Amino acid sequence: MRKGSEVVGGRVRGWWKQEWRDRNKIEKVEFQSMVMWHVMPWFFFLSWASLPLGVSMKHEALPLVLGWTLIAVAALQCLHVNRSLRRSVDHYxxxxxxxxxDLAVAGALMAVGLGLTLALTASDGVKDEMIGFPLLFLAVPFGQALGFAVPIxxxxxxxxxxxVLLVGAFAAVGVRGGQLAALAAIIVVAGLLTLLTSRCGAWTLxxxxxxxxxREVEARLAVAEERxxxxxxxxxxxxxxxAVxxxxxxxxxxxxxxxxxxxVDQMVEVQRIARESQREVREVVRGYREADLAVELVGAQGVLEAAGIDCRVSGSSAGLPVSVQSALGWVVREAxxxxxxxxxxxxxxxxxTVTGERTTLTIENDGAPEVVPESTGSGLAGLRERLAMVDGTLDVTSGNGTFRLAAQVPLPRPQKSAGAREPEEVGL
Incomplete structure (x- = not known):
């Protein structure tokens, strides 16, 4: 028994890690909304349909048959709206x-339920003051499906x-006065309720x-702008x-x-211009590859804040060698x-952070999925290769929704000039 419970617990923990913790915040909000939309019809079924009908039906053959048939149709409405909910949300x-x-089936089930409600009212098989509760429920599943499918x-x-149709139908079976107005108001309340609980949440999603x-388009545009x-x-x-x-x-x-x-002189000039062009192209490529770390930090902060991410940058790259700035600039770009x-x-x-022997660049963000960092692509592998050229290292850690990237590059020691001698110690 204990072994079985441990297996079930392991499966639950595995689901929690894979199906929940690995989702981003929008996916979590959508999942929670789907759970609410699945549960809502059953809550209304218990509180508005089955319980009021069960306690208010007369203990006679016809009312019992009509009443329990109505409860069964209401349960079918809940089953159908749960089965078709994903398709409705995906459409919205x-x-x-x-x-x-799905809309046609939801409308047909509602029509059958309303017909049974009219039959119960006409046969006086349920208390007059209780008939409004099942009527309120019958419009909710159809209204939920309709709220996702059509404009407001x-x-x-x-x-x-x-x-209008229901008011006319209930008037035809003998409902009059204030009760008829109350039934009309009930349909209005059901429509507003389903619109608020379904359409507003879907609009937020x-x-x-x-x-x-x-945000994804903005990231692509940043790459395209650099190109x-x-x-x-x-x-x-x-x-x-x-052209020359x-x-x-x-x-x-x-x-x-x-x-x-x-x-001959013209071809010598062509040769000179070709070599000059080669040198200029190398300078352009070097300027692209050997990025200015300060520029990259400012650019990263601007792009992230434009995307709605609070970005804080600390430290200064002043005085760092060009090779170190180039390697760490690529780290900032990729991160x-x-x-x-x-x-x-x-x-x-x-x-x-710059110490006497090394430079450390740390980039940490929240909202990270629970995945193995090396499995996200070839970007981190490329960074390790670039850092290896300057004897640098790259460490990546993740957990609890936090992703941390730390790059360390040793600072080159200053070269001693030829003929320079170590200062001698002077004894006192």
Missing amino acids: LKRAGMPRR RRFFVYFAALD AVMWEGDRA LRFGRDLHDVMGRNL IALKSELAVQLARRGRPEA TTNVLRHGDAQRCDIAL
Whole structure:
């Protein structure tokens, strides 16, 4: 028995880690909303349908048959709305098409339930003051499905038509006066209740997912902007020089065909411009690869704060060697991209510490998924390779929703000038 309970407990812990802790905040909100939407119809079924009918039905054959049939139809409504809920929510979030068949089944079950309610009222099989409770419930599952499927204006039109139809039907079976007005108000309350409990939550989910997509697009745009900058710099360097090389080459061809010695001078000039272009391209690429750490820190803070993430940067890169700044600049770039694309961070702390022998860059953020860091892609492997070129190391830790990346690079020791001697100790 104990072994079985341990197995069940292990499965629950495994589900908790995989199905809950690995979700980002939006997925957790959606999961909680789905649980609420699944439970809500059953809560109303117990409090508004089964219990009021069970205590108010007359103990006669016809009322008992109609009443228990109505309870069974109400239970089928709950089962159907639970089965079709995911499709309805996906339609509202623009992940799937209109669930027309589910709406038709929900409408048919509601129509059957309302017909049974009218029959109970006409046969005087239930107390008059209790008939409003099952009527209030019967509109809730259909209203929930309808709230996800159609615009708000159409939702009100459908419920207004339903209200008019029911008022006419109850008036036809003999309901009059204040009771008829109360039944009309009950349908209005049911419509507003389902609209608030379903549509408002779905609207919040839609806004959150839209914000998440906007953050992902912003990260992609940042990468695209950097590529455009690099392409623009390369074009500025190479465009003019290639045009000059083409013109001088054509001139050299024409001079060579005429046997003019100036052709050699033109080709020498072409060679000089080609070497100069090669040098300038190397400078552009070096400037792209060897990033200024201070610029990268400011850029990372700006991008993260624009994405709604509180970013705090401490430390200064002044005086660090170019090789160290280049390696740590790439760490800042990769870490910023990971914060934007993975997890759901609300804060990010970047700390740069310089001691006498080494420089340490620490980047820590919350909202991280519970995954093995090395499995997230090749970015971390590339950073380790870049840091290895300057004898640096990269440590990655994660847990409890926190992701921490620490890069350490030793500072190069100053070279002694030729002929320099160690100062001698002077005895006193």
